[in-house]
Amino acid sequence: MRLRAVRRRRQTLFRWVVVGLTGLFFALPLLGMAEFTTRAPGGGRTLQTWATLFNVTAVDADYPELRTGLLASAGLVLLTVAIMLVMLVPTMTWVRLRMPGMRRTIEFICLLPLTIPAIVLVVGLAPVYAWVAYFLGESSLWLAFAYVVLVLPYAYRALDAGLSAIDVVTLAEAARSLGAGWPTVMWRVILPNVRTAVLSASFLSVALVLGEFTIANLFSRDNLQVAINLLGKRDSSLATAAALTALILAFVVLFALSFVGAGRRSHQPDEN
Amino acid sequence: MGALLGVLPFFAYTTIFLLVPTLVVVVGAFLDGNSRPTLANLSALSQPQIVSAFSRSVLLSAVTAVLGAVFGALLAYAVSTAREGGTLRRMMTSLCGVLAQFGGVTLAFAFVATVGFQGFLTLWLQKAGIDLAGSTWLYEPDKGLMLVYTYFQIPLMLIVFLPAVEGLRPQWREAAESLGGSTWDYWRHVGGPILAPSFIGATLLLFTNAFSAYATAAALISSGSPIIPLQIGGTLSSEVILGQENIGKAMALGMVAVVAVVMTLYAVLERRTTRWLGR
Numbered sequence: 001m002r003l004r005a006v007r008r009r010r011q012t013l014f015r016w017v018v019v020g021l022t023g024l025f026f027a028l029p030l031l032g033m034a035e036f037t038t039r040a041p042g043g044g045r046t047l048q049t050w051a052t053l054f055n056v057t058a059v060d061a062d063y064p065e066l067r068t069g070l071l072a073s074a075g076l077v078l079l080t081v082a083i084m085l086v087m088l089v090p091t092m093t094w095v096r097l098r099m100p101g102m103r104r105t106i107e108f109i110c111l112l113p114l115t116i117p118a119i120v121l122v123v124g125l126a127p128v129y130a131w132v133a134y135f136l137g138e139s140s141l142w143l144a145f146a147y148v149v150l151v152l153p154y155a156y157r158a159l160d161a162g163l164s165a166i167d168v169v170t171l172a173e174a175a176r177s178l179g180a181g182w183p184t185v186m187w188r189v190i191l192p193n194v195r196t197a198v199l200s201a202s203f204l205s206v207a208l209v210l211g212e213f214t215i216a217n218l219f220s221r222d223n224l225q226v227a228i229n230l231l232g233k234r235d236s237s238l239a240t241a242a243a244l245t246a247l248i249l250a251f252v253v254l255f256a257l258s259f260v261g262a263g264r265r266s267h268q269p270d271e272n
Numbered sequence: 273m274g275a276l277l278g279v280l281p282f283f284a285y286t287t288i289f290l291l292v293p294t295l296v297v298v299v300g301a302f303l304d305g306n307s308r309p310t311l312a313n314l315s316a317l318s319q320p321q322i323v324s325a326f327s328r329s330v331l332l333s334a335v336t337a338v339l340g341a342v343f344g345a346l347l348a349y350a351v352s353t354a355r356e357g358g359t360l361r362r363m364m365t366s367l368c369g370v371l372a373q374f375g376g377v378t379l380a381f382a383f384v385a386t387v388g389f390q391g392f393l394t395l396w397l398q399k400a401g402i403d404l405a406g407s408t409w410l411y412e413p414d415k416g417l418m419l420v421y422t423y424f425q426i427p428l429m430l431i432v433f434l435p436a437v438e439g440l441r442p443q444w445r446e447a448a449e450s451l452g453g454s455t456w457d458y459w460r461h462v463g464g465p466i467l468a469p470s471f472i473g474a475t476l477l478l479f480t481n482a483f484s485a486y487a488t489a490a491a492l493i494s495s496g497s498p499i500i501p502l503q504i505g506g507t508l509s510s511e512v513i514l515g516q517e518n519i520g521k522a523m524a525l526g527m528v529a530v531v532a533v534v535m536t537l538y539a540v541l542e543r544r545t546t547r548w549l550g551r
Binding site for chain 2: 004007011012014015018019022025026028029030031032033035036087088090091094095098099102106109112113114115116117118119120121122123124125126127128145146148149152207208210211213214217218225228229232236239240243244246247250251254255257258259
């Protein structure tokens with residue numbers, strides 16, 4: 001018993017030293033951003049940059065690129081999550097119900113983007129996007145088609161975990177024998193049961209889309225990161241403040257996600 | 273037949289936006305400007321600036337993968353000793369999730385604001401007599417880029433490696449102790465060998481992560497294309513010499529080949545790992 005107490009004390013010490021040191025390494029650049037955005041021209045501190053950033057009318061008038069970027073990213077988040085869910089949830093459910101032999105193929109395709117760097121995807125997507133521009137126009141919103149491919153592996157894993165935790169076949173058969181059509185089965189039986197998986201797939205997609213730069217930049221479209229990068233050449237203080245805000249926003253999204261996951265774990269025992 | 277109809281939308285979508293782009297790269301790498309088959313693009317990969325960009329990319333990815341893996345594994349173990357579902361663990365995993373995935377432009381700004389010419393650490397160290405502003409070290413792939421890449425590799429390691437460390441059962445530790453083993457014996461004969469495959473696997477994953485990264489370098493480096501993703505980006509955005517339009521695709525194919533080899537090794541190791549740590 002004494003041995004274990006000594007070990008536990010040593011472990012706690014080790015934990016705080018390691019977490020403290022890496023925490024410091026992680027914090028320094030973030031502190032650097034905070035410090036940089038609060039510099040006053042003659043030395044000293046000012047919150048002027050932050051006041052400008054949160055002054056909607058001023059940003060609207062003086063920094064139109066930030067507004068377009070923000071709006072484009074908001075639209076991209078919604079469209080990406082919508083396409084991802086509408087495509088993946090029914091397909092994955094259907095495969096489990098009717099064609100289990102297809103599961104490995106679907107998994108392979110969904111995980112394939114992990115081996116294709118975004119920059120390579122850009123090279124290959126160039127002709128595809130020439131067609132997209134021809135049929136649908138040049139809007140930044142259509143980047144969502146490529147973003148769905150980027151989020152595919154993460155969304156697949158989250159949804160697969162969710163669907164594995166419930167008995168899809170029995171649930172669907174029960175609903176069908178009570179006279180439900182396939183849309184009802186999807187919407188009122190499967191979807192409520194994989195709520196947390198859907199949420200976590202969506203949150204991951206949101207974080208990924210908010211941080212995407214490569215594809216938008218090389219196709220010369222607008223999104224938040226492209227706008228921030230562009231703004232950096234004109235007003236580096238404001239651009240740094242915007243970048244830090246986006247980072248904090250993404251942290252809040254993922255922190256919220258960690259509670260969603262915990263909710264699922266505590267429910268599992270009564271489901272099994 | 274009816275069942276096949278249900279998966280049709282998925283296959284149609286992934287064909288257009290995943291398989292066609294892949295084929296464009298693979299086929300385009302073997303075509304010249306007039307769409308005739310050629311091997312010229314592949315042999316163009318032996319141009320000195322492309323070879324050195326490739327080797328710089330590999331070196332950058334390898335070094336940051338090892339650094340990230342070592343420090344990230346220590347961090348993952350430290351975090352795993354904290355209470356499950358506690359605030360420390362939640363905070364660290366969320367923070368690492370953001371720092372690993374969210375890099376790019378934000379990280380470039382963060383490092384310029386910290387150790388750039390006017391960065392606060394640079395100014396502090398100047399007062400202490402250490403001059404960081406004297407060179408362009410932050411913008412060089414074997415110095416500054418390595419630091420910035422390590423910054424997003426450590427958090428990724430935590431995310432990938434934490435599940436493996438969590439799979440270590442306390443009973444194993446207790447068994448080793450009751451047989452008279454010290455902490456060193458435990459790590460040498462039990463913990464180390466069990467974690468080794470997932471550690472190597474995670475290191476490989478980190479390698480591909482750094483190898484594929486474009487945004488951070490693009491936002492940080494404004495002139496020249498020292499690493500391969502920037503070279504490829506350059507062939508897309510600038511005028512390319514006539515007859516060499518598809519060299520970008522050949523370079524892209526080269527990247528995919530490297531990543532595919534590394535990911536295959538990763539998959540093999542992953543299968544080994546699940547034998548012991550399957551939860």
